[in-house]
Structure formats: C-alpha cells, structure tokens
Amino acid sequence: MASKDHRTATIQQYKAKTFDLLIIGGGVTGAGIALDAASRGLSVGLVEMNDFASGTSSKSTKLIHGGLRYLKQFEIALVREVGRERAIVHKLCPHLVVPEKMLLPLYEDGTFGKFSTAVGLWVYDFLADVAEDDKRKMLSKEETIALEPLLNPDKLNGGGFYAEYRTDDARLTIEIIKTAMQFGAAVLNYTKANDFLYDDKGKVCGLQLQDMLTGEKFVAKAKKVVSAAGPWVDEVRKKDGQLGKKRLFLSKGVHIVVPHEKLPVKNSIYFDVEDGRMVFAIPRLDVTYVGTTDTAYEGDKNHVTADEKDVQYLLDACNKMFPTVQLTKKDLSSSWAGLRPLIFEEEKTASEMSRKDEFFFSDNGLISIAGGKLTGYRKMAERTVDVVIEKMKEEGNNPVVKDCFTDQIPLGAWPIKDINDVAATRRSITKTLSGHITGAEIMAEYLVSNYGKQAVDIVKNAGQEGLSHRSLLQAEIDFTIEKELVFLPLDFINRRSGRLYFNLDQTLPYIDFMLDYFADRFGWTTAFKSEQAVVVQSAIKDAQVF
Ligand code: FAD
Secondary structure: OOHHHHHHHHHHHHHHOEEEEEEEOOOHHHHHHHHHHHHHOOOEEEEOOOOOOOOHHHOOOOEEOOOHHHHHOOOHHHHHHHHHHHHHHHHHOOOOOEEEEEEEEEEOOOOOOHHHHHHHHHHHHHHHOOOHHHOOEEEOHHHHHHHOOOOOOOOEEEEEEEEEEEOOHHHHHHHHHHHHHHOOOEEEOOEEEEEEEEOOOOOEEEEEEEEOOOOOEEEEEEEEEEEOOHHHHHHHHHHOOOOOOOOEEEEEEEEEEEEHHHOOOOOEEEEEOOOOOEEEEEEEOOEEEEEOOOEEOOOOOOOOOOOHHHHHHHHHHHHHHOOOOOOOHHHOOEEEEEEEEEEOOOOOOOOOOOOOEEEEEOOOOOEEEEEOOOOOHHHHHHHHHHHHHHHHHHOOOOOOOOOOOHHHOOOOOOOOOOHHHHHHHHHHHHHHHOOOOOOHHHHHHHHHHHHOOHHHHHHHHHHOOOOOHHHHHHHHHHHHHHHOOOOOHHHHHHHHOOHHHHOHHHHHHHHHHHHHHHHHHHOOOHHHHHHHHHHHHHHHHHHHOO
16 A cells, blocks of 8 residues: 555544554654564554654664673673574564674774683673674784774784674664554554543543644544653653653764775774774775764754764774775765663763663653663563553453564565575676666665565566666655655655665765655645755755765
8 A cells, every 4th residue: 555545544543443552653662662562462553753763763873783882881681682682683684684794903902902802702692692603703913904904003902803783774663664564553654642642540541643744633542652752752751741850861973974985994893982982884885884973962853963073083083093094074975863862870971871771651651661772672672562561451451462472573575584585686686687777786785685575576666667777766766655654755765765874976866856756646736845855955964064
C-alpha cells in the first residue's frame, strides 16, 4: 500500500480502536518496542512527530559495537549485553549490520596500554562470545603500520585488531518499523503527541495527536502509553506534569565526512585524541567519516548542527593521527550532529556519563525509557514490553502474550540469508548495471547495503525504461514511497538513502528532478513545493556549512 493510502487507513484505525500499547517516538527505541510488543501479540500504535529516525537514530556513529571504552569504565554488564547483541542483530539483518574489523593503534601515553589492551580485548571477546576466527589479534608496530600506512609512526607501540559491526542507523530503524508493521503495528510518522488523555482515576489512557502534514487533531486510546522520545523524553514527561529529580542530560556528537581519497584509510580506526577522548575514522562507500565529539548541549533540539569548534576538533584529531593527510575545512563534503539522551549524573562530564538505559515511571502510569545504545535496542525493547505486560496485569488487564522472540525475527520484507547471500546479490546487481551506468560496482554496493534483496526489485523496476542513474533514482524513490512511508523529499534523501551525508555531490544535480517528482506523485500545490525546496536546501546547508 502506498504511503498516502496507508496513512489514511491507519488514522481511521487510531480513531476507532483502543490499543493495548501506544508508543511515542519512532527512533530505534520506539521501533524496537513496537516490533517486540506486536510480535508478542499486543495491539500496538506508534507515533513519530517528524520522520522515523529523524532524531538521534540517524545521527550516530553507525556502529553496532560492544563499546570498548565502557570496559574501561567497568560497565561489564553493558559490554556483555551489547557485545552479544552484535552477533544477533547481524544474523537478523546481514546486509545492514556488517562485520567490520577495527584497528586500535596503541601509543606511548595513549588511552590504552599494550598489556591492558591485550587483556581488555580478550575480556571484550569473552564477554561478547566472539567466534574463534574473529577473536582479537595484537599487532607489532610494523604490523600496525603495514595495515594502516597513514598512521603517525611516532611513539606507536603496536595495535589491537578486533571485531565490530557497522550499520546504517536510520535504515535499521525503518526495517524494524516495517517488520513491526508485518506483525500488525499501526505506525504513523508526522504525527505528534501533543498531550495525554486521562481516565477518571487520573491515569494516562491515550494521546491527543496532531497530523503534522494536514494539521488535523484527533485522539487515540490505549491501555498503556510508553514514551521513547529520545532527547525529548523530559519534554514529554513535563506534559504529564511529572518531571521529578531524575532527568536527561543531552550531549552533542558531531561527525564530519570527507571523500575517501582525502582520508584513504584502509580500515575502520579507533584512535586517541589529545584531550584523552577517542574518535572513529570509518570508510564507507567512497567517503570516510570521522567522529565524534561529546559536549553538553542546551540549544534547540530540533535543529542541531556542527559548529566551527566541533569541526576543528575533528580535523585536528585527524591531522595529528594521519600527519601526511592534513585535512582542512575545504575538504569536507558534509557533516551531521546528534544528541545523546543520557541519564544525568552529578559531577560527571558528558564523556563519563553512563550509556545505560533507564525507565522513568510516572504516578499517572506513563512509562518513559531513555539512554542506551542503538546496539542494545532489542534488549531495551524486551525489557520495556516485559514492564508494560507486568503493569497491565497489575491493573487487571491480562493480555495473552508470547515470550519475546525478536532474536528469531529477520528484519525487512525480503530478508537476506547471510553475508554470502549479500555478496551474491551485490555481484548479480553489478552485472545487471554494468555497461548501462558508470560506477556499477559502487552503485550495487550502495543499493544492497541499504535495501538488501529489495534492491533487486528497485533495479528491475528501473530497467523497464532503460537503466540509467536517473531511472534508478526514480525506482528507488518509488520503492520508498510504496513500501517505506516516505512523504517528503528529505525522508528519502536523508533517512531512507543516506544520500545527504554519504553521496551529496552526486545527489545535488537531481534535487529539482526529485522535487518535481514528489510534487507530481503527491499532487502538491506550487506553494507546498516551494516550501519543500526551502526545507531541502536548508538541510543541505546545515550539512555543508561549518
Ligand atoms: P531518537 O532516535 O531521538 O528517537 C526519539 C524520537 O521521538 C524522535 O524521532 C522524535 O522526533 C520523537 N518524538 C519526540 N517527541 C515526540 C512527540 N511529542 N510526539 C511524537 N514523536 C516524538 N549507539 C550505538 O549503538 N552505536 C553507535 O555507534 C552510536 N553512536 C552514537 C553517536 C552519537 C553522536 C550519538 C548522539 C549517539 C550514538 N549512539 C550510538 C546512541 C544511539 O544513537 C541512541 O542511543 C539511539 O539512536 C537513541 O534512539 P531513540 O529512539 O531513543 O531516540
């Protein structure tokens, strides 16, 4: 069903029924809860005020990782949980959660010493139950330089080489949403929870909602409401009048993107910065991205951008670690900035605060969840739905539900089997595209790493009018409108395709075409089309002005 028809039908459903569970927030946390709850047998609604993954869940470092640095902070349980989750999420979505070796160069006076790293990485592998072939290797200085010739050789002692996974956070979120829909979850993007509905005992029993595309207001009823509003959790708790002492601390994290030839690292690298922090440099398609910063943030949550200081910090870090490169602002192709919703702890800096997830329970029955990591979304969801079911039972509702089995539910409409299947799909698409477009191999990698097997359909549809970059783009847009609840150009350019950050130069020549195409498909007025042109241009400016 196309996005528009799905929306009309879903809004009707919201007006007519009482859900077991309504979720506020369509980031990875809300998406995970929707899938867990719907697959266990609850009737579920989820509302997102903007587009899915438009909050923190499209602004992360895009790693499914165990969090080596948390070991240093002795967060053993967190490392064990997220470490083990990596292999599970990889199995559920092998095209989107891809094994990636990480190189950790070890320097005299660096964060990690050689002996402590050997032990730490061993513990890391052990806690995360890493397969024998993927276990960490400790490298000599010569082996480290051979693996990454760009590294600064001064005071280099050696390196650690260990297993992580990379992903695309926004695509992971949308695949979880789509899978939740297959289990009957009724999801709406561009629908804001303006306020709560209360029953005669003062307990939350639904939401006052607003369709952000039409302005229409309506209400939806539910036995339980969970807020997974990320950085907006406190704002939502305030609407319920129950802020209390425990609150969020928002930390801003910035990433910069450069063409791969400007920072041609051969591997993902996790390296020291002079102030004692560590940052990642990660090659992806034909770019390398570097991040992140970690600074307290109190500005506008709806408009977070990289500033000059953030960018300089990351450039300095790169230029020190890779001295032959010497990047300047002119080399950047884009950037993004996001907010970590951390649980505030007295007397700790942003970097020191725990990444653990926590619940907030209001006297009125609202359950909020915040903190945590992309990597741990499935376990966070399981814990949340366990709590929801327990509360429903306490309140005299006895839902008939299954135990959590999301570790057995492949993500996406047409799941891909394993990494061999991913490679075979990529090869077959490269073959189809070769001779028709330039850069067939990189295009095949882009399509398969974003859409998995669904890329086969996109290429087939594009081929109907002759394969070209433009026909592929149109087929890709069609796919996201038909199957992924895309309404506005930025949904596609940013959250569904990642083009805004990773492929901006090649996308810019097609912006007018995209605006025309959306206007045509959705029957926009000229005024609305002009409005959308401004929205797209300002997102491009935010990504490009440093
Ligand atoms: P969000 O994604 O922000 O979702 C909350 C949603 O709620 C938003 O989309 C918002 O629009 C919506 N909302 C708010 N109010 C309302 C309302 N009233 N009505 C309707 N909708 C509403 N984790 C990892 O595992 N690996 C990493 O590599 C990693 N790197 C990171 C790097 C950075 C710089 C940052 C900032 C975080 C990183 N994280 C990483 C953490 C991870 O990204 C977050 O934990 C996760 O994305 C949070 O998801 P969420 O769904 O809780 O929040």
